[in-house]
Amino acid sequence: MWNWQGQPLTGLHILAMLIGGVIILLMTLGVVTYTILWQRKIIGWMQGRIGPNRVGPLGLLQTTADVLKLLIKEDVVPAMADRPLFLIAPIIAFVPAFMTLAVIPFSAHHVFTANLGIGVLYYLALSAITIHGVMLGGWASNNKYALIGGMRSAAQMLSYEIPLGMSIVGVVLMAGTMNLNDIVTAQAHGWWYIIPQFLGFCIFAVASTAELNRTPFDLPEAESELVAGYHVEYTGFRFAFFMLTEYVYLFAMAGLCATLFFGGWSGPFLPGWLWYAIKVFLFITIQFWIQATMPRMRVDQLMTFSWKVLMPLALANLVITAVLKALVG
Template sequence: MVDKLLGSSPGIVNFGIFFGLAVLLLFVILGFVTMAILAERKVLGFMQGRYGPNYVGGKWGLLQSVADVLKLLVKEDLIPKAADRPLFIIAPVIAFAPSFTVMATIPLTDRLQFADLNIGILYYVAISGLTIIGMLMAGWASNNKYSLLGGMRAAAQMISYEIPLVMSVLGVILLSGSLNLNQIVETQSNHGWFILWQPIAFIVFFIAATAELNRVPFDLAEAENELVAGFHTEYSGFRWAMFMLAEYVYMFAMAALITLIFLGGWLPLPFLEFIPGAVWFSLKFSLVVFILIWFRATFPRIRADQLMEFAWKVLLPIALANIFLTALIKEFLNVF
């Protein structure tokens, strides 16, 4: 019966293949999140003169993140009595689903990619923007003033910094002539990494990406000394874990994007071509993640008004000027 069904409906086979690949991608992401949380706690501990996790899983605390996840899974799932129950339940899903979806278009090597789209960058920007809805929905549905303020801050911040983020990458698109991430990496193989051709765009993109991730010093949406925990104040257990999972998945995606767009992706350094591309991608990717963790240990949180002014009065003009400068370079030098 199964063979007959599969034989007459090849769509079911395709669905099974794609479902299996999606599960594989999910396990890869969960593995990264588990190790990223552990790495962040160990790096922060080292920079602050502490040990960090050193008990569960040996002296390195290798199983501490696993223990934390298990603890969250068995915690009671509380829903405030005055909350908007349907919106409260669905908000974490809306916040997490786009973060998982965008990962399918990010190539990890020249041969390892789940979906090769010609509009890869545009797809990422469009889909990742849906997470804003989940955060704002969580703040509104909680019926808590701190949650609502956190949701409004998150929406304002992510929309504001989305603009310089996109504007900064337009210079790379002008030079490469493509929105396809594989094509952008291929262009760098012929002309050098874009961090050399677009240093201003790289700085703007990195700062805007940090703000998009709601990480220090731009974690105003979750400022514990002002808003308790921001838009997810009323969440607990598995639903709270989904918000944290979305944050770290986006860190994975954004670090991968920076690696692909500005650091040459899997391209090797000169005279080191014998090292596999996957190793190069991992090294560059890990460096970006380390810098994001380093920022958390180093910078203080800025004020909300400074956050918004910095996006509109500093990053946006610089990004626009970089587009103009890039257009001049492409027109008169004809290097690309």
């Protein structure tokens, strides 16, 4: 076996990769657990409620109890569902979400992550695979509401993936590389790209919210219309897989935003991993703030906004960036 640089892999290298994968998985599960708790706490505070405060000290074990409840629930498969696809769809959705974390540079010393030369392309390619899991879950359920939710999700994620990718290309042009570690290094010795790429950041922020299916773009799970959308027929741990996918992507997207526009692990006085954690925490908190504040958009408004607003702005940002890059060098 060889790595991406063409160098042979020894048994020690493979063992190190396996250990790194396990550590990243455990860290991700911990982050997701307390991200959900933080979401419930901060939205409760914004809406004048208390939030979870019963299970464990200060309610810190509430999410753990909820996960345990899901794991021991009965795994129900509808009689008329396409059983093989119904069972495998949550896995197809989750695995790419977890794999995107392999290239996110959590610190200057990427011990457990890959220093991949095409890290940006790798992230975008894998994140697109999740669409298949969501769509298959909706179709295999043999439920009209689940099917509509899956189709909405596919249309939404494909539509917003284009301006999202184009906003990232502006950063790639400025840095001259698709390596996420090199993009962070390029910002460590100058301005964070949030300043020269402010328009690109605004496009990224809106498009990433739609990619994550979060308010105000949470049409695939519109409970008032679709009774929970594409995962309406799922129970127990398979439903938990879909929810885990959503929050893992939130973590990954926050890491990508911090890397591309806010200098990743770079910053004065504090350790690099702590700077990264602060930036990710702020991105996630803003997502929850938006969720507690904004109403859901109509589906026609959602699609129109992508193609008639974000796409022209993304093209304009790309052209402006390319021209300035050519003039300044």
